[in-house]
Amino acid sequence: MRNIFHLVSCWLSTALLITFALLPERSESQSPPENFVYVEGTYLMLNGERFIVKGFNYFPRDYGWTDMTTWDWEAVDREFTLAQAYGANTIRTGLHMPSAIGDLTCARARTFQQVRPEYLEAVHRLISVAKKHDLRLILWLGDLCPQTLSPAYYPGLQRYIGEIVPVFANEPQIIAWDLQTDIDGYALQKPPIGCYGERADCTKTNMLNMLRFMADTIRPLDPNHLITVGFCWPTSSLLAQDFTDFLMPQILGGDMPEILEGDPAAQLTGYGQGAGLDYDTMVRTLEDKIRFLQSHMTRPMPIVFAEYGSPSAGEDYYSPEVQQQIYAAALEVAFVRLKLAGALNWALTDFTWPPKSQPLAYLDRPLPVTEQTFGAFNLDYSPKPAAETAKAYYADAPTITFQDRPEELKFIFSKTFVPGGEDTRVLAVAFDSITFLNKDRSSLLKLDIGDPSARPFLAQGFSGDEGPYQGDPTTFVWAGGEEKTARLWLPFPAEAQYISLRISSGIEDMKMTVLVDDEEIKTLSVAVGWKTYTIQLPKEQPLTVGSTLKLRGKFNLPVSEGTVTIQMSSDQTTWQDVASVVPKRGRFATSVPIEHTGTLWLRAVWSGDGLYRSAMSEAISLDIPAPPVAPTVVPTATIASPTPAMESMPQAPVGLYEGIGAILLLLVGLGIYFVLRRKQA
Numbered sequence: 001m002r003n004i005f006h007l008v009s010c011w012l013s014t015a016l017l018i019t020f021a022l023l024p025e026r027s028e029s030q031s032p033p034e035n036f037v038y039v040e041g042t043y044l045m046l047n048g049e050r051f052i053v054k055g056f057n058y059f060p061r062d063y064g065w066t067d068m069t070t071w072d073w074e075a076v077d078r079e080f081t082l083a084q085a086y087g088a089n090t091i092r093t094g095l096h097m098p099s100a101i102g103d104l105t106c107a108r109a110r111t112f113q114q115v116r117p118e119y120l121e122a123v124h125r126l127i128s129v130a131k132k133h134d135l136r137l138i139l140w141l142g143d144l145c146p147q148t149l150s151p152a153y154y155p156g157l158q159r160y161i162g163e164i165v166p167v168f169a170n171e172p173q174i175i176a177w178d179l180q181t182d183i184d185g186y187a188l189q190k191p192p193i194g195c196y197g198e199r200a201d202c203t204k205t206n207m208l209n210m211l212r213f214m215a216d217t218i219r220p221l222d223p224n225h226l227i228t229v230g231f232c233w234p235t236s237s238l239l240a241q242d243f244t245d246f247l248m249p250q251i252l253g254g255d256m257p258e259i260l261e262g263d264p265a266a267q268l269t270g271y272g273q274g275a276g277l278d279y280d281t282m283v284r285t286l287e288d289k290i291r292f293l294q295s296h297m298t299r300p301m302p303i304v305f306a307e308y309g310s311p312s313a314g315e316d317y318y319s320p321e322v323q324q325q326i327y328a329a330a331l332e333v334a335f336v337r338l339k340l341a342g343a344l345n346w347a348l349t350d351f352t353w354p355p356k357s358q359p360l361a362y363l364d365r366p367l368p369v370t371e372q373t374f375g376a377f378n379l380d381y382s383p384k385p386a387a388e389t390a391k392a393y394y395a396d397a398p399t400i401t402f403q404d405r406p407e408e409l410k411f412i413f414s415k416t417f418v419p420g421g422e423d424t425r426v427l428a429v430a431f432d433s434i435t436f437l438n439k440d441r442s443s444l445l446k447l448d449i450g451d452p453s454a455r456p457f458l459a460q461g462f463s464g465d466e467g468p469y470q471g472d473p474t475t476f477v478w479a480g481g482e483e484k485t486a487r488l489w490l491p492f493p494a495e496a497q498y499i500s501l502r503i504s505s506g507i508e509d510m511k512m513t514v515l516v517d518d519e520e521i522k523t524l525s526v527a528v529g530w531k532t533y534t535i536q537l538p539k540e541q542p543l544t545v546g547s548t549l550k551l552r553g554k555f556n557l558p559v560s561e562g563t564v565t566i567q568m569s570s571d572q573t574t575w576q577d578v579a580s581v582v583p584k585r586g587r588f589a590t591s592v593p594i595e596h597t598g599t600l601w602l603r604a605v606w607s608g609d610g611l612y613r614s615a616m617s618e619a620i621s622l623d624i625p626a627p628p629v630a631p632t633v634v635p636t637a638t639i640a641s642p643t644p645a646m647e648s649m650p651q652a653p654v655g656l657y658e659g660i661g662a663i664l665l666l667l668v669g670l671g672i673y674f675v676l677r678r679k680q681a
Contacts, residue, residue: 035172036224037136039245041300044175044341052335052611053175053304053342054394055090055135056083061349061379062356064367067099068122070357077129082377083348084133086387087394091130092230092306092344094140094178095123096360097148097160104360106145110156115163123164127173138248138344140178140230141165141214143360149187149210150201157210161217169222176226178248179214179240181306183207185232188259204263208239215243230306234271234289235259238296246302246341247293251330252309255289260296273326274310276317276464279456280487282329287337302341305334309346312384314370317465319452324385327376328456331393332558339610345390350375385456392556398586400564400604400617403552405492406517406537408587409434409499411461413484414511425463428480429512429526430504432473434488437498437534444493450475461486473530478506492516497537504530517552517589543624549592551579553604553617558586562609566592569601572619597626 032038037046044051060079063071083091098104100119101112123139130137141161147153168174186194187207195202215227226245231237233256234249241247253273272285290303308330312323327345334343353367376387383391392398413428431449438444447454450465450473461483467475479486499514505526513523514535522535543549551566564583567575581590583606592602601619608614 033172033224037175037226039226039302042302042341044246044302044304050611051089051341053090053136053138053344055088055092055342055344056348056376056390057307057344057346058083058091058093058348059351061375061381062352064351064353064355065360066355066357067096067119067360068126069099069116069118071122072356073125073129076126077132079348079381080129080133080135082381084135086376086383086391088135089394090136090138090175090342090344091348092138092140092178093126094142094181095119095164097142097144099360100164101160106147109145109147110153112156112159115160120164120167123168127168127171131173135173136175137173138176138178138228139174140181142180142183144180146186146195147201149199149206151206151209154210154213157214158217161214162221165218165221169224172224174225176228176245177218177222178306179211179227179229179244181230182232182250183211183229184236184256184259188236188256188263204239204259211240212243228304233259234293238293241298241301244301246304247297248304248306249293250307250346251286251305251343252307252346257292273329274317274322278458278460278462279325279329280460282325283332283337286329286333290333290338290340303338304341305330305343307346308334308343309374309376309386311370311373312350312375312386313373314368317452318370318373319455320384320386321452321456324389325456327386327389331389335393335611336558336560343393345376345386347374347376349377349381350379352379395612397608397613397615398555398557398559398606400553400555400606400615402602402604402617402620403491403554405494405496406552407489407491407554408515408517409488409490410515410518411479411486412513412515413480413486415507415509416480416484417507425478426480426482427463427478427506428484428486429510430466430476430478430506431462431486432476432502432504432530433500435500435502436493436496437500438493438495439497441498441534444496447488447490448475449477457488457490459487459489473502480506492537497539498534499537500532500534502530502532504528543594543622545594545597545624545627547594549594549622550589551592551602552589553587555583555586555606555615557612559606559609559612560584560586562607562614564588564590565605565607566590567603567605568592569603569619570596570598572601575603594622594624597624599623 035047037044037051039045044053059065060071060075062075080091098106100115101108102116103109103112127137141164144157148157165177184207187202188194188196188204190197211229218227228244228246228248229237229240230248230250232250233254234251235255235257236259237247237249238260253270254268255271256268271289272282293303308327310323310326311318312320331343334340351367351372353372376390377383416426416428418424418426433449434447435443436445447457450467452465455465461479461481463478465475465477503526505528508528510526511523512526514521516537519538521538524533541547560583564581565577566579568578569575578592579590581588600622602622603619604617606615
């Protein structure tokens with residue numbers, strides 16, 4: 001649950017960083033119960049098929065952090081409809097112990113006798129609505145009363161579990177019990193964020209003993225459901241791997257790797273998530289973090305991201321564009337690169353504040369704007385760009401489209417430099433803007449580098465946004481990196497014939513090679529100081545029989561596996577394979593020979609791989625003109641051209657030659673006549 005400890009600890013710590021005994025395995029002879037999710041190695045399984053958790057963390061839009069018995073169930077139904085429409089199969093939410101026992105102060109946490117019947121009824125209502133929309137549930141059993149860290153409160157904790165878990169032990173709609181969300185963020189940090197050092201029971205040992213006690217209490221009461229813990233920090237999940245079924249770390253950009261050895265949490269460290277980082281850096285560093293977890297497991301276990309996400313509004317850098325980029329990075333790592341067991345965002349919708357019923361007791365101050373805007377959907381239920389990204393990854397198969405214009409712009413630098421001091425970045429050229437121009441050099445699209453709106457397009461080699469400043473430019477971004485390469489992904493405008501770059505080198509004698517879809521088009525000598533450089537884009541050649549079509553396409557996911565087969569048809573009935581290619585980060589290009597005139601149809605078929613089934617693009621048509629017909633030539637007598645000598649001779653009238661020819665023919669005819677008469681005589 002996203003409680004006050006989460007608000008102050010998990011998210012706040014992450015925001016500051018962005019700104020700067022083994023569990024016995026199920027025996028092979030024991031069949032898993034039908035319709036219940038279970039574990040096989042690193043997979044979650046359901047009825048013999050792999051089950052991938054795809055979904056959202058949840059409080060109702062108007063009832064964030066409130067007693068479940070006060071929720072508007074028509075609103076819950078409406079919001080679960082929204083989640084289902086965007087590909088979700090799982091919702092993570094849960095219980096609040098003080099509300100469940102009817103004691104918000106937890107003064108009776110040791111002595112209470114019964115969970116409120118109306119609270120159990122609310123959980124039944126939740127399950128019923130989830131079942132209606134084919135949504136599974138991961139339910140946390142906390143927020144617990146803070147006192148339960150002390151062993152003296154275990155009897156009350158045991159009674160709490162015994163009042164709830166057996167009631168739902170045979171409910172297959174539940175995937176797992178989450179023992180306690182955000183507990184590390186509270187128990188292992190010093191005040192004012194946590195209680196470590198303030199209370200004697202706030203220690204790592206007590207935290208783990210409590211969680212183990214909960215797991216040991218649940219197992220005999222409910223052998224059907226899995227057990228996990230939604231920790232704030234990824235490394236914390238390793239501490240509980242001996243008594244949980246799968247790891248469920250929150251992926252919000254901060255970690256406490258020292259917690260494996262130390263008792264209190266030390267310095268929070270980041271792993272590359274948030275504004276100021278290019279997309280590839282976010283993906284690479286998050287992947288490294290999860291591989292670290294995998295390398296420190298004592299046995300193969302599934303991993304589900306308990307929470308990923310970012311606010312879409314608030315101070316400084318928060319925006320819908322940055323939120324979308326964080327979604328894309330987390331989901332690429334989970335579903336494409338590492339093929340994990342699933343991911344759940346925080347949260348389904350933004351939250352109204354104050355809520356329509358009394359918020360939980362620990363919310364003793366207004367909810368910050370940043371915490372109100374973590375939703376994938378706005379308050380009016382309209383989707384943010386991040387929601388569309390989640391929908392793409394939560395689908396069963398990707399979509400494939402052909403590109404009729406380039407989408408990748410790459411820059412390769414001849415050299416780099418490091419500013420020095422505390423600034424250890426590897427830099428080359430600063431970018432102010434990139435403008436696409438038509439044939440008249442009028443602007444079609446301007447990308448204002450340094451503005452948050454441009455950040456989702458910066459794929460590789462770009463540092464954080466600089467500015468705004470009073471001077472010119474007001475914002476910019478340095479590019480470079482160890483690979484001396486910067487890359488952008490954005491569709492070129494249809495009529496673009498030129499690109500205008502406003503840039504400045506950081507050092508003298510800088511050469512920058514510009515490539516479009518990996519085709520080199522220009523090498524610039526970039527001066528120190530802001531200047532504008534205009535480059536002409538390569539022109540597409542008309543297609544004719546005997547020419548070659550350069551076919552470009554892309555997925556809506558960055559898949560790099562399987563095979564894309566290009567098929568051609570003249571009637572859309574019979575298809576012939578004409579080319580194949582392996583996609584790279586969701587893009588592919590190949591050459592197709594044009595051998596026939598008329599209308600040709602092309603489509604791309606992907607073989608499928610990883611977590612996604614095969615897919616096929618819509619067919620596109622090409623009209624190939626017949627070659628031009630040569631004019632018919634009528635044969636005529638050939639007259640030899642006069643020689644230079646003939647040209648110098650006097651020319652007689654044409655009629656004279658005709659007369660002489662006639663006389664000669666007459667004389668020949670008379671000669672033949674007299675010869676024949678003589679023979680007769």
